[in-house]
Amino acid sequence: MLLIGPFAQILPMTGLSLKGALQDEQLTVIEKGGIVVEEGRIVAVGEYLSLQQQYPASELAFIDTPMVLLPGFIDCHTHICYDGTRNRDYAMRIAGKTYLEIARAGGGIWDSVSKTRVADTVTLVENTIARANRHLLEGVTTIEVKSGYGLNLDSELKMLRAIQRASMYTKATLVPTCLAAHMKPRDYTGTEEAYLDWIIQELLPVLKTEQLTNRVDIFIEETAFSAPAAADFLHKARQLGFAATVHADQFSAGGSAVAVAAGALSADHLEASSEKEINLLAKSDTVAVVLPGASLGLGMQYAPARKLLDAGASVAIASDWNPGSAPMGDLLIQAAVMSAAEKLSTAEVLAALTVRAAPALEIRDAGQLQAGFVADLQAYPTADYRDILYYQGKMKPAIVWKKGEPVK
Numbered sequence: 104m105l106l107i108g109p110f111a112q113i114l115p116m117t118g119l120s121l122k123g124a125l126q127d128e129q130l131t132v133i134e135k136g137g138i139v140v141e142e143g144r145i146v147a148v149g150e151y152l153s154l155q156q157q158y159p160a161s162e163l164a165f166i167d168t169p170m171v172l173l174p175g176f177i178d179c180h181t182h183i184c185y186d187g188t189r190n191r192d193y194a195m196r197i198a199g200k201t202y203l204e205i206a207r208a209g210g211g212i213w214d215s216v217s218k219t220r221v222a223d224t225v226t227l228v229e230n231t232i233a234r235a236n237r238h239l240l241e242g243v244t245t246i247e248v249k250s251g252y253g254l255n256l257d258s259e260l261k262m263l264r265a266i267q268r269a270s271m272y273t274k275a276t277l278v279p280t281c282l283a284a285h286m287k288p289r290d291y292t293g294t295e296e297a298y299l300d301w302i303i304q305e306l307l308p309v310l311k312t313e314q315l316t317n318r319v320d321i322f323i324e325e326t327a328f329s330a331p332a333a334a335d336f337l338h339k340a341r342q343l344g345f346a347a348t349v350h351a352d353q354f355s356a357g358g359s360a361v362a363v364a365a366g367a368l369s370a371d372h373l374e375a376s377s378e379k380e381i382n383l384l385a386k387s388d389t390v391a392v393v394l395p396g397a398s399l400g401l402g403m404q405y406a407p408a409r410k411l412l413d414a415g416a417s418v419a420i421a422s423d424w425n426p427g428s429a430p431m432g433d434l435l436i437q438a439a440v441m442s443a444a445e446k447l448s449t450a451e452v453l454a455a456l457t458v459r460a461a462p463a464l465e466i467r468d469a470g471q472l473q474a475g476f477v478a479d480l481q482a483y484p485t486a487d488y489r490d491i492l493y494y495q496g497k498m499k500p501a502i503v504w505k506k507g508e509p510v511k
Contacts, residue, residue, distance in 0.1 A: 105507065106161040108137030109151035111169040111486035115472035116458045122385075122417045125450040132488070138172065140478040143506035148472050169486035170501060173453065174472050175244025175479035177460035178434050180348075180371050180392055180421035182249050182282075183234040184227055184266050187218030189427045196402065202326075202354075212252070212286050215426050219252035219262065227265035232273050234424065234432065239275040240511050242481035242500040243434055246275050247421075247464055249320060251282030254291075259283045259306060263315040274505040276479075278464050280348065281310055284321035284328060284336060295328055299336040307343055322350035323358030330357045337365040346465060352376040352406075353397070363387040369463040371421065373406040374398060381407060385414035390463040392419045393455075395441035396429035408445045419460040420452065436496030449492055478507035 113136035119129060137151035139158050147154060155161075192210040205211055219227070231248065238246055248266045253259035263279055270277040283302045287295050299321075310316055319340045323333045327350070337347050347365055351358025353372035359380040362370035370384060371392035384391045393406035411418050420441065424432035431437065434456065442452045461470035468476045481500040483491055491498055503511045 104139060104141045104146065104158060104161045105164055106137055106139050106154055106158055107164040108154070108166055110136050110166055110172040110482065112136065112488055113138065113148060113172040113472065114453065114488055115148050116174055116454060117471050117473050119450070119454055119458055121459055121462065123415045124412045125448055125454055127448050127450045130450050130453075136172070138472060138478075138480065140507040143478055143508075145472060145474055145476050145478050147474055166482070168484065170482040171485055171488045171491070172472070172480060172482050173242075173488075174457045174470055175481050175503065175505070176242050176434060176456045177245040177464065177466065177470055178238065178243045178422050178424075179247045179369065179419055179460045179463040180394060180423055181247055181432075182251065182423070182425035183238075183246070183432070184231045184248055184250065184262050184269070185215055185219050185252050185426050186222035186226055186230060187215060187426060188430070189214055192427055193400070193430070212427065213289055215252045216254055216288065220255075220258045224261055224265050224268070227262060228268045228272070231266060231269035231277075235269065235273040235275045235277060238432070238434070239273065239505065240503060241433065241435065242503055244275060244479035244481070244503070244505055245278065245464070245466065245469055247278045247280055249280045249282040251285035251320070254283060254285065254288040256306060256309075260309065260315070263310065264313075267315055274508070274510050278318070279316040280318040280320050281306070281316050282320040282322070284319070284333070286322060286327045295332050296335070299328070299332055303336065303339045303343070307340065307345065311343070317345055318348065319345045320348045320350060323361055324350070324354055330361050333358070334361050334365065337361065337367065341365065348463070352380055356380050359384055359389075363389050368465060369419070372397065373411070374404055376407055376411075381410050381414050381416065384411060385416040390419050390459065391416045392421050392463055393441070394421055394423035394429065395437040396431055397423045399437065399440070400428040400430060405441055405444055408441065408447055412447070412451060417459050417462070418451070418455050419463050420455040421460065433496060435491075435499070439492045439496040442492060443495075449489060452492060478504060480504040
């Protein structure tokens with residue numbers, strides 16, 4: 104048993120509603136606090152001197168400078184398994200070229216598909232580990248990772264096997280998701296419905312057999328899949344026992360309605376969501392996942408996070424780390440910058456990165472600091488938690504613990 108502390112402040116992120124607006128006054132702040140961990144899990148959180156008396160036999164990990172302790176962040180939407188870059192796309196975009204112009208010039212998602220298809224498994228494993236470890240050192244202890252740059256049987260399996268193997272060589276928790284429905288591949292000659300049926304009939308049974316993932320995602324957009332085809336796909340995937348998430352409302356509305364009707368865990372992007380979609384999400388249990396990194400990378404508006412919260416939705420913030428629209432991959436910077444634009448409180452941002460992100464991945468023992476939960480922790484070098492967003496993500500954690508073991 105190990106007692107870690109004292110911390111200037113501990114924000115356990117407990118006792119917060121999972122939906123709707125939050126005020127900073129609703130945050131529990133434990134002054135001069137400590138945390139007791141054993142075998143990778145939290146035993147107790149409270150005032151440090153009191154914990155010393157309650158657990159006198161504990162080993163001590165003494166914190167000798169002022170620090171603020173938070174749960175590890177949960178990034179519930181990434182694409183960090185890929186090879187190559189899309190720096191040419193980005194240069195064209197900031198020079199004024201449109202999405203379609205870039206795609207016609209050989210860029211876009213298909214560019215990453217082409218590069219990832221020819222990459223070997225070892226390369227994809229190493230790339231995924233490196234990105235996961237960078238995230239981990241920045242306080243992100245749980246990371247969702249999508250396929251979707253394969254778009255055929257061999258390459259999708261290669262990606263998901265690489266994610267599974269990478270999870271053995273990083274301390275971060277990786278949660279794999281099958282995004283074979285990222286777009287209809289250019290080398291597939293059938294209809295979108297036929298391609299989606301191929302995923303259902305040929306790919307998903309293999310994923311089940313090999314236990315590579317129990318999650319699917321689909322991109323609903325004019326350049327990807329139609330809402331009716333996606334609804335049918337999600338229904339069939341759910342019947343096979345797969346949980347669902349959806350790329351929704353990025354450039355045009357309609358995807359979030361499909362997500363809600365399908366009982367999806369989350370609807371992600373939402374930059375084009377209108378009042379109709381906002382109200383649908385607010386009345387559902389589907390988590391609204393906003394992706395400020397994509398807005399920054401594409402130079403477009405943010406998802407309406409403020410309106411979503413005020414309507415009563417559950418809002419999580421994720422990085423969308425990918426080689427095309429969100430190459431930065433810095434979750435805290437993205438969240439901090441978005442919070443200034445959307446006027447999100449510190450409580451809303453921190454909840455969106457922890458306790459409200461957990462349900463999007465069906466995680467029930469992380470995102471909060473309480474007894475029985477996994478001891479995924481991060482400590483920032485400050486005595487005041489408000490500094491974390493004040494420095495707009497530039498302040499990084501001084502120490503990160505994964506399952507009670509320090510990784511930095």
